[in-house]
Amino acid sequence: MEDELDDEVDELESLRAERDEFRDRFMRAMAETENVRKRADRDRREAENxxxxxxxxxxxxxxxNLKRAVDVITDEQREAQAALIEGIELTMRELLSVFGRHGIEVISPEIGDEFDPNMHEAMFEAAVPETKAGDIIQVMNVGFMIHDRLLRPAQVGVSSTPAS
Known part of the structure; x- marks a missing residue:
């Protein structure tokens, strides 16, 4: 009788250990499933953005190229080819509008702004009187961000320490 009782206690302990193992496996599988779901959501958002x-x-x-074309238009050309020039400007505005709808923003530094290596690419450095080292002295090309990532840095000229 005592042997039967010991066997039942052993079996009960074995079943409890098996139950605990299954519970642990279940909890790990649930956690892994949640991690996979979160990773898939993050990947989907990144692909979207x-x-x-x-x-x-x-x-x-x-x-x-559109910006260069618009920048070199003279007043005489504007008068003679008003419709053509308006079409070029409308095309450029529409391109910027499409960029905006897709989270693309222009990085447009101004002369005198401070150089930011995270947003700007220094194309040259020159000593320019009445400037501080690190001031932007020329903008060759604007840059672009897509959401919070740099798509292309703005290409700029930067002042070095002015010559004495």
């Missing part, structure tokens, strides 16, 4: 980065980067020279 940054999936168009390659296309956007390929479109930046189009913006640059």
């Amino acid at each position: 940054y999936g168009g980065s390659k296309l956007a980067r390929d479109m930046l020279p189009v913006f640059d």
Whole structure:
């Protein structure tokens, strides 16, 4: 009788250990499932936000060329070719509008702004009187951000310590 009782106690302990092992496995599987769900959500958000980065980067020279075209238009050309020039300007505005709808923002530093290596690319450095070292002295190309990531840095000239 005592042997039967010991056998039942052993079996009960064995069942409890098995139950605890299954509970542990279940909890680990639930945690892993939650981690997979979170990772999939993060990957989906990144694909949504940054999936168009390659296309956007390929479109930046189009913006640059339109901007150069608009920047060199003279008053005489504006009068003689008003409709054509208006079409170019409308195309440029529409491109910027499309960029905006997809989270792409222009980084447009001004002369005199402080150089920020996170947003700007120094194309040259020159000593310019009446400036501080690190001041932007020329902007060659604007830069672009896509959401919170740098798509292309603004290309700028930077002042070095002015010559005495």
